[in-house]
Amino acid sequence: MMTGAEIIVKSLEQEGVEVVFGYPGGAVIPLYDKLYDSPLKHILVRHEQAAAHAADGYARATGKTGVVIATSGPGATNLVTGIATAAMDSIPMVVFTGQVALPAIGRDSFQEADITGITLPIVKHSYLVRDVNELASTIRSAFYLASTGRQGPVLIDLPKDIQMAEAEFSYPQEVSFRGYRVPGEPNSAMVYQTAKKIGLSRRPVIYAGGGVISSGAAEEIIGLAEKTNTPVVTTLMGKGAIADDHPLSLGMVGMHGTYYANYAVSHCDLLIAVGARFSDRVTGNLDTFAPHAEIIHIDIDAAEIGKNVGVQCALQGDVKLVLQELQRRIEGKPQSEKWLEQIACWKEEHPLTYEQDGDEIKPQYVVEQISELTGGNAIVTTEVGQNQMWAAQYYKAKKPRCFISSGGLGTMGYGLPAAVGAQLGCPDQLVIDISGDGSFQMNLQELATIVQYQLPVKIVILNNGYLGMVRQWQELFHEKRYSQTELIPVPDFIKLAAAYGIKGLRVQRTEDVPSVLEEAIKYPGPVIVDCVVAKEENVFPMVPAGGSLTNMLGG
Amino acid sequence: MSHILAILVENQSGVLTRVAGLFSRRGYNIDSLAVGQTHDPGVSRMTIVVDGDSRVIDQVVKQLDKLVDVIEVSDISGDEHLDRELVLIKVEAEPEVRGEIMQIVDIFRARIVDIGHHSLIIECTGDAGKIRAIENSLKPFGILELVRTGKIAMVRGQKYGEG
Incomplete structure (x- = not known):
């Protein structure tokens, strides 16, 4: 007993x-x-x-x-x-x-x-x-x-x-449910039909979401993209499904997606949604979303199919199995040369960019430097808001499961404890929490956990003294009426680090960013890097909520 | 359009809350709900009437199907089916009007199940139209109390010469 x-x-x-x-x-x-x-x-x-x-x-x-x-x-x-x-x-x-x-x-x-x-x-x-x-x-x-x-x-x-x-203890090996079934292989007739559609398409786009990561189907996504010469846009949750610097990757789609990802979705004739759920942050206005496209939806959850967007072709099943089967069935390659040229043109003319002016540190620059110093091989967790979007835009993730962010709920205070978990799961990997001063303060008590278990997590705070994303909306849509978004006083994060026995580094000049980040990354223990950044920097491009993807501010 | 959903669920505590909660959470309205144990004591059957276009109903069915305790969901509105409701009506009935009430009860093939000094209780089963009709017919006498079940429904059996 x-x-x-x-x-x-x-x-x-x-x-x-x-x-x-x-x-x-x-x-x-x-x-x-x-x-x-x-x-x-x-x-x-x-x-x-x-x-x-x-x-x-x-x-x-x-x-x-x-x-x-x-x-x-x-x-x-x-x-x-x-x-x-x-x-x-x-x-x-x-x-x-x-x-x-x-x-x-x-x-x-x-x-x-x-x-x-x-x-x-x-x-x-x-x-x-x-x-x-x-x-x-x-x-x-x-x-x-x-x-x-x-x-x-x-x-x-x-x-x-x-x-x-x-x-008495006996651990059952089997489970039985009368009402719970796990979808596996897709309907093969539908796979055949889908493969045919892909072959006939002239302007295809793959739209990869978190389901690709959870089903371990990154290899299959890249395989499908390469086999059919199809560009890939990812959601926030799908980031890492394909390396951000892969020639067929167009980066993130949606509200803060790249110009070329949003344009590609808006002009494609075939949208292959894989493990994605057509969130409002991706689609913007549903009436103008992918207006020229037939939509193929591959998802494990039947309830996602047709929930937000009507689809012409649905494949329910484990994304990995569906993609494997689909690849086997594909014969013709889409005649997409012109389309890829058009996309290359958009990429060239409207790259993801920011202005590096004056002496103030640009938060985008900090993320870019993290990306370069780590080669996109670190595990990055984020908080929520501007820090999260800059991380998604400028951190060039190399592989799946290395960009960890609260997508659907958008939970401030997520990144630091998530970094604790990620570091415990992957003790040999470099784990960096890209944070904002607001989000960081929502769960900073976890510094004690980090110290107790000697987790070498690096916390990079993009410190602008604002609840930045809300301030951005107030600037753009509410005549700069910054109602309750200035988070002053910002505590002295270096002293705070010291209070927990953590190394603290502050950086205030652009030219010091690379060396300070490098020092932090090389340091064997946990570090807080307090980056004092431009206070009123905005995340661009931006599709205003409910707008069309082609209608971007700052694109 | 109104749809009738027949839902088999595990006969466990909390199942009704899960189902009802799903409706309110996703913004669907339940017009009527009836639930009871089936011939298998481990399984209950719910009949839910819900209003919506085919896209909404498709979502309702899929979301219900996702609940672990839900064994099977079917929208039986399109099939040949029987549906019934049961109503108990306590109606004011002084001796001089009882004959008239009993005639109405006869016409509707309803039953009188209780006789009081000043009232009768009438039990009637039928589809929603019939229940509405008997209620309207008894209204002039003064309805003291009324309780009705939600709709229950079942697909008709296969007939000879079919399929």
Whole structure:
């Protein structure tokens, strides 16, 4: 016989879990007692939200399922933003929350929160365990659900008495669901039809999203692009699916996409959407989105097909399998020479650019230097806002799983804890959090976690003293009425670094940027680089919300 | 257009919340909902009537199908089907009008299931049109209370000479 707490720990070991992120509290004391003797590595964060983001960053960097533990009530509610972040970006995660004992549920007990209820819209599935005999199979099911099909977070709520109750332990290898099926191979007639369409196209574009990363299909995307000479635009989530400096890569599409990516989508005759969900930040005005194109949609989630945009051809299945099958079927190459010439012309005439004037450091320059110094081989996490968009535009990612950013939910404070998770998942890789002064302050307590586990994360703060993206909108659309967006005083980040025992470097002149970044990268431990950048720099190009992709400001 | 969805779900706590929550979260309106256990005690069947064009219904069906506890979803509006609702109506019925009420009950093939000093309870099953009609017919007598189930529906069996 084993207690519920022991069963949880043994089940995690059976799942091959190496690291869990969590924070103890009253309702998980029995579980933490068993973790004390376990070889499982537990990372103690300083706020539960960070546990969820760190597990999420770990999952994105490694492809494995992230695991989170928090206590009941406030511990559980603090996870909500992190769970929602993972849900929006389809990140595999299993979340364990403590709960008050079964007889105390529903009585507004101390630290009771209906967390399965609260998280209902933001989980793939959830369980409240009512019988210790079902605990092991519940954990097995949760890991299976989180990591298969369209991935996502699964929550298991663990009443305290269940953790202490006893049962025989046997870990099931099989799972069975009556209503859950994992799509695999696509319909072969549809694949044949799609291959034919691609061969007949004159102006094809591949639009690659996060599904390409999660299904491990980067190689297949590049293969398809090269075989058919088709240019590729990526979403924020799809960044890294193809190297940003690949000749067929057009960079990011959408609100802050490149001129040539947006023009290519707006003028193509065939748009091949792969693992992407036609988010409003990508499409702009739906009525003018890809107006000349037939759309092929390849996705694992049937509900994404036709959700935002009507499509002519749908292939439901695992993106990797679909692309492999598609490549086998493709015979004719599109006659796309003229199209590629046109795109080369757009690239030449409207490159991604910024003005390097005066002595102020341009944030784009900082990111460009990071890109050069690392060769695009570092794992970059971002916060949300201007820092995120500059990172997406100017960091030339070489491979998948090395650009980690909160896409769907747009969660400020994500990047630092995500970097913690990424560094733990990939201890030998260079991990850099490209941050803004606002976002950084939303989860800066995690500096303690970084120090505790000696994680050599580099935090580059693009410090402009503003909630920059909102300020940009206020400048462009609200007559510069900067309502509550000046974040003054900005704390002295160097002193803050010192308070945590972290190396701090400040850079205020453009010519010092490369050497300071190099010093930070070479330093064996964590570093905060405070880059004092031009205060009112804007992210361009920009498609105003709801506008057409060809109608860009600053293109 | 109104669509009738027949949904088989795991008979577990929280399933109704998951289904109903999905409707409100994605902005779909439930016109009627009925749920009960099937001949398999592990499975419940929901009948949900929802209004929307075919694109909306397509999304509703796909989103429902994604719920782990949902075993099967089908839109049966296009199939030959039977649908029924049940209504209980407590109507004011002094002795002098009871004969008239009983005639109405007969016409609708409804039943009187309770007799009080001043009231009768009438039970009637049928499609939405019939339920509306009996309700209208009884209104003049004074309806004291009315409760109706949501619609339940089932596709007709295959007939000889088909398929």
